Amino acid sequence: MSLLEVKGLNLRYGDKQVLYDVSFTLEEGEILCIVGESGSGKSSILYAINGLLPANSEVWGSIKFRGKELTQLSDRERRNIIGREIGMVFQEPSTYLDPLFTVGTQVEEAYTTHFPEDKNPREKALLAMKRAGIPKVEEKFNMYPHQLSGGLKQRVCIAISLVCEPSLLLADEPTTALDVSVQKRILSLFRDIRDTGKSVILVTHDFGVVAEVADKVVVLKDGRIIERGDVYDIFDNPREEYTKLLLSAI
Ligand SMILES: Nc1ncnc2c1ncn2[C@@H]1O[C@H](COP(=O)(O)OP(=O)(O)OP(=O)(O)O)[C@@H](O)[C@H]1O
Numbered sequence: 001m002s003l004l005e006v007k008g009l010n011l012r013y014g015d016k017q018v019l020y021d022v023s024f025t026l027e028e029g030e031i032l033c034i035v036g037e038s039g040s041g042k043s044s045i046l047y048a049i050n051g052l053l054p055a056n057s058e059v060w061g062s063i064k065f066r067g068k069e070l071t072q073l074s075d076r077e078r079r080n081i082i083g084r085e086i087g088m089v090f091q092e093p094s095t096y097l098d099p100l101f102t103v104g105t106q107v108e109e110a111y112t113t114h115f116p117e118d119k120n121p122r123e124k125a126l127l128a129m130k131r132a133g134i135p136k137v138e139e140k141f142n143m144y145p146h147q148l149s150g151g152l153k154q155r156v157c158i159a160i161s162l163v164c165e166p167s168l169l170l171a172d173e174p175t176t177a178l179d180v181s182v183q184k185r186i187l188s189l190f191r192d193i194r195d196t197g198k199s200v201i202l203v204t205h206d207f208g209v210v211a212e213v214a215d216k217v218v219v220l221k222d223g224r225i226i227e228r229g230d231v232y233d234i235f236d237n238p239r240e241e242y243t244k245l246l247l248s249a250i
């Protein structure tokens, strides 16, 4: 059984269809990159997986996580899986941080929600913050979001997504706000995660990022997968003109 199996996924916001018959699978210990231009539906795929779609949306097709159909989950089942088994780094991280709480508290709370019995959540939070590449974590722990740069907020969000050690991490352009050295560090963290048998879906429009971390790639255009393959195939032998065009941008 694959870790994640997406089959014939379609999505509509109101009467605007944005995903058409999207299918792919992800195994344990794999990094899949979803690439495509702005508006092609990359984020929408991640939202469909974690069930964060707006009320006016309609989704059909199947998304199975460890054989369990995610599109049919009750709210309660969803709460047990999302954040615990499936972590998410959002495209606009700062909007997901609460301005009224210190960032450390927010990382800690992401953990205690799922592990209320743990006696030392602060330690887990600090460790996740360190893994996410935040310097001087003890000091940053007590800061509020507005006291941190965009790049640091991004890393706090990465820490939140990792603190429960999910088996699937969904990361939406997670390195966009980061300078090159921090970006390298985050990509190397994703490779470490993969090497422990966990999996990552990484949304990016940067083929440089793809080259550094991907095992498999799907190319999305106007809501459809137009090309897929392992990373070497895509770089050495792109079939679609559109993929060649994206590749020529690096
Ligand atoms: N809540 C929504 N209601 C209506 N349309 C939406 C909504 N969210 C996204 N869309 C539309 O769906 C399409 C796909 O959007 P999506 O955000 O998934 O693309 P994306 O590939 O992630 O783009 P980007 O690279 O800019 O982040 C776009 O045309 C977008 O305008």
Ligand SMILES: [Mg+2]
Residues within 6 Å of the ligand: 042, 043, 044, 091, 172
């Ligand atoms: Mg997006």
